[in-house]
Amino acid sequence: MEAEHLEIVDFLRRFPPFSKLPEEVLAKTASHVEVGYFKEGEQILEFGQSIDALHVVRSGAVEVFRRNGDLYNRLSEGGFFGEFGLLRNGKVRFPAVALEDSLIYFLPEAVFTELFENHELFADAVEVEDRTRLRQAVSRREDANQLMTSRVIRLVTREPVTIESTLSVRAAAQRMSEEKVSSLLITDTESQDIVGIITDKDLRNRVVAAGLGYDLPVSEIMSVNLITINARQFVFEAMLEMLRHNRHHLPVMRHGKALGVVALADIIRYESQNSLFVVSSIFRQHNIEELSTLAKDVKASFVRMVNEDANSHMIGSAMAVIGRSFKQRLLELGEELLGPPPVPYCFLALGSMARDEQTLVTDQDNAMILDNRFDPKEHDEYFFKLAEFVSNGLAACGYTYCSGDIMATNKTWRQPLKVWEKYFSDWIGHPDPAALLHSSIFFDLDGVWGKVEWADKLNDLIHRNTQRNPRFLACMARNALNRTPPLGFFKDFVMEKDGKHNNSINMKRRGTAPVADLIRVHALAVGSKSRNSFERLQDIIAANILPSGRGQDIRDALELISRVRIRHQALAVEEGREPNNNVAPENLSDFERKNLKDAFQILSNAQKFLKFRYPL
Amino acid sequence: MFYLDKEKLGLPGKQEPQLQAADSEVPDWPSRFKVLHQHAKDKRLQAFYDAGVVAGDTPLAETPLLAVDFETTGFNPRKNSIVSIGLVPMTLKRIRCHAAKHWIVKPLSGLSQESVVIHGITHSEIQHAPDLSQVIDELLQAFAGHVMVVHHRGIERPFLNEALKARLGEGIEFPVIDTMELEARLHRQKRLSWWQRFLGRQPLSIRLADSRNRYHLPWYRPHDALTDALATGELLQAQVAHRFTPETPINDLWK
Incomplete structure (x- = not known):
């Protein structure tokens, strides 16, 4: 024994x-x-x-x-x-x-x-292999498709609209109009059980086209063999049921009681347009006050995507699209208020928004390119007011003012195209540390409103002048090493390379930002026109400047760090706290700790390689 | 290991059990084994002594060791009995749990209610347990060629001696390293001065758990013979790491 x-x-x-x-x-x-x-x-x-x-x-x-x-x-x-x-x-x-x-x-x-x-x-x-484990960690989550993991109940947004079976077809149609629904559940007068369903299509096909009277009881035209779905079943099962029975509406049941109706349109919207939904409501708001009420919807859609295991690229793009939409709507409203602009202009998104890597915790980095005919005395009051309107509006909607004052309200960043061209030529021609301080913001730029082609012009200028400019690339590479990852975790501390301990880690400053920085250097070197870090990485891998497999490693590391950052923001929202970028080790799962350590290691090695690849 | 509250046992209220003076003499174990071998009548005991024991100048690192712990029904080897036995073979470098042994045996004296509470061994377990005579073969085979490691040699050696006398008509002797005694060497060198007593200083505890704590060994749940044997083995490793060397001759440690 x-x-x-x-x-x-x-x-x-x-x-x-x-x-x-x-x-x-x-x-x-x-x-x-x-x-x-x-x-x-x-x-x-x-x-x-x-x-x-x-x-x-x-x-x-x-x-x-x-x-x-x-x-x-x-x-x-x-x-x-x-x-x-x-x-x-x-x-x-x-x-x-x-x-x-x-x-x-x-x-x-x-x-x-x-x-x-x-x-x-x-x-x-x-x-x-560290990287093998990381890849498994990342891909295992990527397999989870939101249709496969979401339950039908998520799609039910209101109580079912019902009508008694003895009432007329006309009464039913009126009810549907009042309630703005495309289907109606029919109940038995006595038992109140659901006995049938009618839809818009039934009214057309079975009543109007068939030439029946509108006073007919609704029981005469309803579908009686109900196909229902349980609230706990998955969204994809609902979709299969609809396809199998050729129905567009399914009553959602729990314990024999209808909780609501899910329509094919709900599923389609849910699957592909859920952040677009927020976007479309942005364009329906009429002033800053109304816009600011959407901040909670933005958070909700963020949390939903996190819970559905969307990857960081999907979430980052969705948040960036939402952020851009706020800017666009605010500019639209601003122009209504202040009148049309005296000369054409272009409003810029900078940094994470331009890279499609936005999260919930973000400040508004923005700028304006003005027409070369711009005359400060005549025109600047207008553009300052417009910039101020947008900036205050964004702040009201949850995008805090930029602490570094990189906003169009700052005169330095509200200049004609020719001045912007000189800015970039100077930064690239004389890349001293001060000039490059803001490189992580200004070298990722995107036009969101007005003469967006001017943003393209600036991007072209950047690409033309940086790709074969070893001195500039070396300086950018040095600059990208300013922020380093920690070594890992020890007990409930973050452990630094010198063995010192910290209580928490800023996942942006010590994680996603340094990865984005180093990817930017390689991207400029290979002349990539992409702005998103994952897309830039693809260009970098295709250009073959990294040792084999290292590009994929960096991609996995960025994905993992981003997800931990995003997940902790979502957690804060769900717990009613203000989300931020700081993560305390005691809140990390063992899985996250182990994989984060690997990711930090990859980042650290990639930084070392940067020094070697772009020597001074 | 013995944990019962002294008062419950009706013993004098001493902090720790005392050793008899006669026990402090260290015999020349290899020659002692030769003599014992000649006098032993039981075949199993003969085989045990025949396996011999390492010479006194053998370095600790080369000495085969066996961590041993008995749970007993009381303090007095003549009146009380062994309830369970835990053995783990080890060297200075590694304690090998895979070769560990653990028995529950039926005590000759009854099992008091306190012992049930302390050891977690129940009356029904005891009822189905074998008598010690049924495990003697295996026990002596495990002992053969090893130096035993115990915490407080006032228990294991005298209890086994009495148990064998009762069953075979002859007792047993063997060398032990007593981890409690190694602690006492450090912390019981001299009595506290009147000034220290005046200040209310207590002598440092040399009980197993407290001793382990001084070497930053983890806390283990007490009163399981196997766990206590493991705990004792780890304590010896720690003591040697801090205070002796792998080259220290066994002579310096065994009793």
Whole structure:
């Protein structure tokens, strides 16, 4: 009989990937554990020595190093190391030292191999290649299509509209007009049960075309063999039911009671136009006050997309489209208020909006290009007022003023085209640190209103002058290294490369922004005209300037970091808090921690490569 | 390991069990084993002594060790009995749980209500448990060639000695490393001065859990013989890591 190691089982059960193992496997695993004690400062593993077990930290803390001596990871209770060596050639790749007095549980190689081969989740968690694990993490979520994961009940927005079966066809049609619905559920006068349904099409085909009287009871023309759907079924099932029975309306039932009706149009709108829905209502509002009431709808559509596992590109584009629409509508309203512009102009979106990478937490980076005939004395009052109107309107709708004053209300950023051309020529010709300070904002620009072709002109100028300009690219590359990722996480802290700890991490400043920065440098170098980071990456990969596979790694890293950032914003909204970019490690799942560490590593390596690729 | 509150046992209110003076003499274990081998009548005991024991100058790192813990019904080896036995073979580097053994055995004396509460071993488990005589073969085979590691040698050695006397008509002797005694060497060198007592200083606890804590070993749920054996083995590894070396001869530690 194998002895029962209660203490070891209990310990393993508390930590992934062991926590996912079936109970009997856990007990068997525990019974094979070996134990060793290492005092503070003691070397646990040396580079190149043979390794025969997975090392799990039972207590204390362990530091794992790269071969060159760089800190690779710091582990506390439940952390494990040695998997690289075990899965490669049985030789230690990352040496380890006890940072504190530590007790280590050893999982012998045979047991480890068995777990690795027979338990997929365990294998995923200890997978050799950082990037492989990250790719799995990213693709697993991408498989989830929103039609497959959303339930029908989400599409029900109102109580069902009903009418008693004895009432006339005319009364039914009137009811439908009043309530603005395309279908009507018919109830039995006595039992109040749903006995049938009529639709717009039925009125046309069965009443008008058939020449029947409008005083006929509605029971004469209703469809009686009801096809219903349960509220808990998936949206795609509703769609299949509609196709199978050739119906466009399904009553949605729960416990035998109709909760509402879902129409084919609801599904179509839900699937493809849900952010467009917000957009179309933006253009129906008549003043800033009305517009500002839409801020909650913007948040709701953001949360919905996150919950439906939309990827960051979809969410970023949807939010950018919404942001652009607010600007466009505000400019429309502004021009109504102030009269037509004295000379033509172009309103610009800059930064994340221009890149289609907007989230909920965003400030309004914008600017104006004015016609070259612009005369400050005569025209500037108009454009200042217009800029101010738009800026205040955006602030009212949840887009905070830009803290760096990069807004069209600032005279510097409200200039004729020829001045803008000089700005860019100067920045590119004399790329000193001050000039490049705002490069992450100004080198991503997009026209949203008016003479948008002027924005294209500026973009052309940028491409012409930067692509074969090694000095400028080198300066941009240096600039892109200003913000670096942390090393990973230790206990409930963010761990920096020098081993220091922080309580939280700004996922924009330390994550998405540095990735976007480094992608921009490569994009300029290969002459990519794309603005979105994912699209730029495709151009970069196609241009073959990165070592094989690295472009895909950067894409996965950006996707993962973006999703963590986006998910935490959505969580804040759902909990009624103001969303921001700061994430505390205690709010990260183990899955996120492990994968974020990999993503940070990829970012860090990509930054090193940038220095090498664009030398001064 | 023995955990019962002293007052519940009606023993004098001492902090920790005391060792008998005679126990502090360290015999020359290899020659002692030769003598014992000649005198032993039981075949199993003969085999145990015949397996011998490492020489006194053997470095710790090369000594086969066995962490041992007994749960007992009380403190007195003549009156109380063993209830469960936990064994884990180990070296300085690794404790090997896979070769661990754990038995519950039927005590000759009854099981008090307190023991049930403390050890979590119930009357029904005891009822179906074998008598110690049925595990002697396996127990002695596991012991053979090893130096035992215990926390407080006042329990395991005398209790096994008495249990074998009752069943085989002859007792047993074997070398032990006592992790509690290693702690006492450090923290019981001299009595507290009157000034320290005046200040209300308590001597440092050398109980298993407190000792482990000093070496930053994790807290383990007590009163399970196997867990306590593991806990004792880990404590020895920690003590050696901090205070001795792998080259330290076994002579310096065993009793």
